[in-house]
Amino acid sequence: MKASSFIFLVLNLHILCSLSLLVPTKSASNETDLSALLSFKALVSGDPLDILSSWNGSVHHCQWPGVRCGRHHPxxxxxxxxxxGHLSGQISPALSNLTFLLELSLSDNQFTGIMPEELGKLTRLRSIDLSGNPLGGYIPSTLGNCTKLLHINLRKNNLQGTIPSSLGLCKNLVSLVLTSNNLVGxxxxxxGNLTxxxxxxxxVNNLTGSIPSSLGQLRVLRTICVxxxxxxGEIPRSLYNISSMEIFQLAYNNLQGSLPSDIGASFPNLAALVLFANQLHGQIPDSISNCSYLYSIAAASNKFTGLIPSSLGSLQNLAVIAVSDNLLEAKTTRxxxxxxxxxxxxxLQVLDLGYNQFQGTIPISIGNLSTxxxxxxxxxxxxxxxxxxxxxxxxxxTRIQLDSMLLSGPIPQEIGKLxxxxxxxxxxxxISGEIPPIFTNLTRMSRLFLQNNELQGNIPEQMSHMQSLESMNLSDNKLVGNIPNEIMFQSLSIALDLSNNYLSGALPLEISKLKNIQTVILSNNNLSGEIPSTIDGCEVLQxxxxxxxxFDGxxxxxxxxxxSLQVLDLSHNSFSGELPDSIDYMKLQHLNISYNNFEGELPKGGVFQNITAVDVRGNPDLCGGIPQMKLQRCVTRIQEHKRNYQRIIIIVFSTIGAFACLCMAICFFACRYCRRTHKNAKSSYGMQFEHKRVSYNDIFKATDGFSLDNLVGRGAFGTVYKATMNLETPAIVAVKVLDLQNQAGSKTFLTECKALxxxxxxxxxxxxxxxxSIDHNGTDFKALIFEFMPNGSLETWLHPTACTARPFEALSLTQRMDIAIDVATALDYLHHHGTVPIVHCDLKPSNVLLDSEMIAHVGDFGLAKFLVQRDIMISHSAISTGIRGTIGYIPPEYGMGAQASVQGDVxxxxxxxxxxxxGMxxxxxxxxxxxxxxxxxxxxFPESIMEIVDHKLFLTNGGKQTGDYTHELDGIHQCLLTVIHHGLMCCKEVPSDRIDIQDFVKELNSAKEKLLG
Structure with a gap:
């Protein structure tokens, strides 16, 4: 009896001990996970959204933001x-202690450093996503230990080195994304083992060699993008055995060979075939029509030959056919x-057949294509x-390109329906006949190119409806009559070319409306009369x-x-008289006044100092100039006339000067008296606006009592609110309330007032x-009211994760070009076209605002400086600033105590x-x-230019490609080369080595013009 009782007791003790091991207490494993999370937090150096602020002992770590625990192991x-989350810092190796971790996702943050090799210890890991960080170093080979991995996403980092072969051990992988890094080898x-x-x-890497044929073993693969x-080398034949393929993208490489004739049978599920910019040859296989889901064929810039298969018409989903720049043919109707x-x-949305060997006529059936x-x-x-x-x-x-062919006959009226x-x-x-009056409906037209045809008749006045036109070229035709006043569009900002026609009459006074145009070409016509004095209205003309x-007079x-004028050609006219004195001070780089009737002494300054930049032949009465011009000496009789004239002027002005001194003395004492009398009535900040003044109460009501719902943003010296005020249309305005608690706030207000x-x-x-004014508490209150910019700042477009109020939408290449030109044009105006040069001193994306039409406007002049001596070299007339601006954008010379200068803005x-x-x-x-x-x-630069540009510039909402990819690929590359090259010229360490902003505006517009064809 005693023995059985003893055995029963022992069994119960054993069971109790076993159960105690299963009771969920604060175990050592629990402490390990907690310690690992705290170690991760300790290496996070930036947390602007306070995501990790609740990672403390107040709640269990399984309830912390971003953390989830298991069901079986709570x-x-x-x-x-x-x-x-805008998190920054480094990724802690201690994460390897989270041994039950199934998912690690830290995408779209600012983590730096390297990927810890210790992550290879997470053998239970199913998914790792570290995309969208500036991580460097190598991809750890230890990831091959995580054999249960299903997803690896390391897109858009700065990873280097080769792709580790150990990844081939992760045989359960469903997705492998290493896009936009610096991988080599x-x-x-x-x-190929990742079946x-x-x-x-x-x-978007630097991978070399050929595509391994072993990838043909990936029989369930749906998307391949390299x-x-x-x-x-050639595309391995084994890849065409992957019948599940939906997206097949091998563009921008140096691949050779041809496509197999049975590609359609190989890829019955294919949706996108993207092969442009390679060296592929042969014919486009007829069997491609078997890919019934196909929506995009992008095979431009290769060496494809033969005919385009008619069977493509059976592809009901086909939206894009881009096969330009090949050797494709079509001669007969068949x-x-x-x-x-x-x-x-x-x-069908895109049909790009340019730069091939097509002949014959445009089929009538083209009118049956999709609307x-x-x-x-x-x-x-x-x-x-x-x-x-x-x-x-x-x-x-929206875009028709039928240029550089053998087309004849008139422009059809039916184009007016588009x-x-x-x-x-x-x-x-x-093309012949008259320019038809079809442009009444084409109000969205921005580019019109009809040059080098056989067009006749007058330029139609109906073109006045094209109020969006930026560039128009009607040169090298047989146009007659006057230049209509109606075509002097204010929207013209790139070029107007009417050269090599038979136009007559005077240059319209309305040329002054071309305030933003950069190039005007009227050469080789029958224009006459004098140049109107209003021509200086062309403020940015280059x-x-x-x-x-x-022309005469x-x-x-x-x-x-x-x-802004750099090139002026007046040759082969009948101009007369002396050259105006002001031409000596212009920034001309080329001047041709040959074969006219100019007379008098040739200036010696400015462009006239460069004999290779000036042509004065055919003006027998010109004299003087620099010796290299080899002009005749100015005759004594002319000099004597000048002396006599100068004596008369001296006598007259001496008399006037004495009288003026007397008047000034009287005015001085009168002003002194008035100043004392009205001293208390004078404004303390000296800004005189012509617009309606507003009170504190007006602003208080317009912003709903400075409601947070109307808060737009905060800056170093103030806060910006959205408000509704009856000042101008539209009624929505932006109100910048200065922070007068900050000593610089009042000074900023004065500076902005003066600048604006x-x-x-x-x-x-x-x-x-x-x-x-003063607010309701009797405290000083100062504010500026600006035009509201509904599309916010450039900062929120370049770095969209900084703005949660607007869904992601990438800026296209042409939009970025327009914004760059807008900002450069604004700087050119500030530096060269005001009463005194103004240095902005704080140019950055957050100070570039975008209106409803995505036109850029430079704002925030709180740090601006004025360069007083207009005619002295800018760098010597600058005002001492100390360090002004924002870290990252400040020129290096400012950090060494240099003065503010236009070169600093550049x-x-x-x-x-x-x-x-x-995008960086x-x-x-x-x-x-x-x-x-x-x-x-x-x-x-320049070999790897396409690797450093922001590849979002080819995207729109949802990650779809924009129309920009339909530009010639070489044109895109050349455009980016030009822009990046001149951007680097702006960033030279030595200020004198930097390019002048006026030159840059010209180069940017030229690059954009070439891009748009």
């Missing part, structure tokens, strides 16, 4: 997700049969005949060609006001009014420009140990 962390053949892989992206690398069949593709078609290009082929009227059926077109058309290029053909006309003195008082420009933020603009086109902020934490944004860009 104290063990299974998920750590902290995406888009070959694609490891062992990756569960659905998504495979290695695009665009923008340095791969060569060859053009594919156009007939494409009428069945009701979703969704917005881009049509047939240019640079051997196509002849007339433009079919049925093109007017394509009411969705009311949303933005660009039409019919240049370099033999090049003016009036040569080979019948003397040059207006207003020429001297055209401070006398400047007006379309690319500067418009000030509407001001307020200097440096800041260069940084801004590089940020616009690379100069204050990113990757820029340490002497590395900077300019140095990073320079190290990749």
């Amino acid at each position: 104290d063990r962390v299974t998920s750590l997700v902290l995406n888009s 070959n694609i490891p053949p062992i990756l 569960s892989l659905l998504l495979f992206r290695l695009d 665009n923008d690398n340095l791969l060569s 060859d053009w049969g594919f156009i007939d069949q494409l009428g069945n593709c009701t979703e 969704s078609l917005y881009f049509l290009s047939l240019g640079n082929n051997g196509i002849s005949g007339s433009i079919p009227a049925v093109i007017g059926n394509l009411v969705g077109l 009311w949303i058309l933005e660009l039409i290029d019919l240049s370099n053909n033999t 090049a003016l060609y009036l040569d080979r006309n019948m 003397s040059l207006p003195s207003s020429f001297g006001n055209m401070r 008082r006398n400047i007006r420009h379309r690319n500067l933020v418009k000030v509407l009014s001001s307020c200097s 440096y800041s603009y260069g940084i801004l420009l590089l940020e616009i086109f690379t 902020s100069p204050t990113d934490e990757q820029f340490v140990d002497g590395m900077s944004l300019p140095k990073l860009v320079e190290s990749s």
Whole structure:
């Protein structure tokens, strides 16, 4: 009895001991996870959203933001997700102690340093996402230990080195994304062992070698994308055995070979075939029509030959056919049969057949294409005949390129039906007849190119409705009559070219409306009369060609006001008289006044000092100038007349001067008396606006008592609110309330008032009014009222994670070009076209605001400086500033005590420009140990230019491609080369080495013009 009782007791003790091991207490494992999370937090150096502020002992760590624990092990962390939190610092190796971790996601933050090799200890890990961080170093080979991994996403970091072969051990991988890094070397053949892989992206790296044939083992693969690398060789035949393929992208490499004839059978599920910018040859296989889900064929810039298969018309989802810059052919009506069949593709949006070897005429069936078609290009082929009227059926077109061919006949009236058309290029053909009055409906047109044709008759006045036109070229035709006043569009900002026609009459006085135009070419016409004095209204004009006309009279003195003018050609006219004195002070780089009747002494300053930049031949009465001109000496009789005239002037002005002194003395004492009398009535800040003044109560009501709902943003010296006020239309305005508790706040108010008082420009933020009063507490109150910018600052567009109020939308390449030009034009105005030069001193994305039409406006003049001595070299007339501006954008000389200068602004603009086109902020934490944004860009320029630009510039909402990719690929590359090159010129260490902003505006516009064709 006793023995059985003893045995029973022992069994019960054993059971109790076993159960005690299963009771959920504060175990050692629990402490390990808690310690690991706290170690992670300790290495987070930046947490602007206070996400980790609650990571403390007040709540259990499984309830911390971003942390999830398991069901079966409620104290063990299974998920750590902290995406888009603006977190910075380094990733702690202690995360490897979260041994139950299944998901690690820290995407779209600012973590730097390296990926800890210790992450390879997380053998239970199913998913790791560290994308969108500036992580450096190598991809840890230890990730191969995480054999249960399903997803790896390391997109858009700064990872270097090769792709570790150990990743081939992760045989359960479903997605592998290594896009937008700096990876080199070959694609490891062992990756062909990842037989569960659905998504495979290695695009935008520096990978070399050939595509391994072992990837053909990935039989369930749906997407492969290795665009923008340095791969060569042929596409392995084994890849065409992956019948599940949906997205097949190998663009921007150096791949060779041809496509297999049975590609359609190989890829029955294919949706996108993107192969442009390679060296592929052979024919486009007819079997591609078996890919019934196909929506995009992008094979431009290769060496494809033969005909385009008519069977493409069976692809009901087809939206894009971009096969320009190949050797494709079509000669007979039968060859053009594919156009007939494409009428069945009701979703077609892009048809780009330019730069091939097409011949014959444009088929009438082109009018049966989808009304969704917005881009049509047939240019640079051997196509002849007339433009079919049925093109007017394509009411969705925004861009037509039929240039550089053999087209003849008139411009069809039916083009007037294309009311949303933005660009039409019919240049370099033999089109005849008159310019039809079809432009009444084309109110969205921004580019019109009809040059080098056989057009006759007058320029129609109906073109006055094209109020969005930025560039128009009607040169090299047979146009007659006067230049209509109606075509002097204020919107023209790039070029107006009417050269090589038979135009007559005077230059319209309305030329002054071309305030923003950069180039005017009227050469080789029959224009006559004098140049109107209103021409100085062309404030930013850089090049003016009036040569080979019948102009006469003397040059207006207003020429001297055209401070942006760099090229002036007046040759082969009948101009007379002396050159105006002001021409000596202009910033001309080329001047041709040859074969006129100019007389008198040639100036010796400015452009006249460079004998290679000036042509004065054919003016027998010109004399003097620098000796190298070898002109005759100015005769004594003329000099004597001048002396006599000067004596008379001296006597007259001496008399006037004495009288003026007497008047000034009287005025002095009168003003002194008035100043004493009205001293208390005078404003303390000296700003005189012509607009309606507002009170504190007006602003208080307009902002709903400075409600947080109306808060737009906070700055170093004030707060900006959105308000509704009856000042100008629209009634929505922005109110900047200065922080007068900050000593610099009042000074900022005075500076902004002074800067904004006398400047007006379309690319500067418009000030509407001001307020200097006291608030309800009797405290000083100062505010400025500006035009409201509904699209916010450039900062929120370049770095969208900084703005949660607006969904992601990438800026396209052309939008970034427009913004860069707008900002450069504003700086040019501030530096060269005001009463005194103004240095902004704080140019950065947050101070560039975008209106409803995405036009950029430079704002925040709180740190601006005025350079008083207008005619002295800017760098010597600057005012001492100390260090002004924002870290990352401040020129290096400011940090050494140098003075504010226009060259300093140019440096800041260069940084801004590089940020616009690379998407990288100069204050990113990757820029340490002497590395900077300019140095990073320079190290990749020019060979790796496409690797450093922001690839979001080819995206719109949802990540879809914009129309920008339909530009010629070489044009995109050349445009980016030009922009980045000149951006680096702005960022030179030595101020004198930096490019002048006026020169930069010209280069930017030229690059944009070439990009748009």
